[in-house]
Amino acid sequence: GDSVTQMEGPVTLSEEAFLTINCTYTATGYPSLFWYVQYPGEGLQLLLKATKADDKGSNKGFEATYRKETTSFHLEKGSVQVSDSAVYFCALRVNRDDKIIFGKGTRLHILP
Amino acid sequence: DVKVTQSSRYLVKRTGEKVFLECVQDMDHENMFWYRQDPGLGLRLIYFSYDVKMKEKGDIPEGYSVSREKKERFSLILESASTNQTSMYLCASKPTLGETQYFGPGTRLLVL
Numbered sequence: 194g195d196s197v198t199q200m201e202g203p204v205t206l207s208e209e210a211f212l213t214i215n216c217t218y219t220a221t222g223y224p225s226l227f228w229y230v231q232y233p234g235e236g237l238q239l240l241l242k243a244t245k246a247d248d249k250g251s252n253k254g255f256e257a258t259y260r261k262e263t264t265s266f267h268l269e270k271g272s273v274q275v276s277d278s279a280v281y282f283c284a285l286r287v288n289r290d291d292k293i294i295f296g297k298g299t300r301l302h303i304l305p
Numbered sequence: 306d307v308k309v310t311q312s313s314r315y316l317v318k319r320t321g322e323k324v325f326l327e328c329v330q331d332m333d334h335e336n337m338f339w340y341r342q343d344p345g346l347g348l349r350l351i352y353f354s355y356d357v358k359m360k361e362k363g364d365i366p367e368g369y370s371v372s373r374e375k376k377e378r379f380s381l382i383l384e385s386a387s388t389n390q391t392s393m394y395l396c397a398s399k400p401t402l403g404e405t406q407y408f409g410p411g412t413r414l415l416v417l
Binding site: 234244 | 345
């Protein structure tokens with residue numbers, strides 16, 4: 194079945210470090226891919242998305258490229274800030290229905 | 306801005322009680338969703354609704370029911386709460402033709 198696998202956390206980095214959170218997926222058809230972020234005490238909010246192969250989603254300095262050949266959608270940021278500390282969820286939506294399948298989440302801690 | 310509100314941020318109930326979790330969205334979205342979020346398991350879909358009076362089972366519907374009498378409101382019901390239903394519950398909504406789900410802040414439920 195359709196699934197999302199993302200790297201386990203927690204990930205701890207110093208401020209201004211480079212961030213990569215790996216995400217791979219398994220899906221029949223042609224999914225749309227998402228990164229959602231959950232800040233402490235809040236619900237999830239969409240960070241970025243990509244709807245077809247080779248698309249790059251970007252927002253708030255974060256980027257992820259839809260790689261069909263490697264079935265991946267890794268999240269990257271060149272210089273993280275303390276305010277980026279949150280839980281990040283990779284997710285996919287297969288076009289046949291409206292359900293979104295989420296990964297288990299990666300907790301990110303940024304140290305000042 | 307889309308706003309999804311949930312009736313309580315924190316709730317403490319006793320085993321066997323009937324529990325109602327309410328979710329309201331103000332953007333006239335057709336689709337609404339209930340998830341539970343547990344450490345190491347990510348988000349799991351309990352129930353969703355495509356429209357008023359319609360409901361579909363998600364991946365873990367056992368022990369839960371839902372009600373959608375009005376378009377803006379989607380209620381999750383625990384008929385007889387059990388300790389294994391202690392969790393964070395997240396509600397989300399989206400328009401039929403959109404891909405992005407908009408989440409509420411969550412209700413953290415503790416069943417004693």
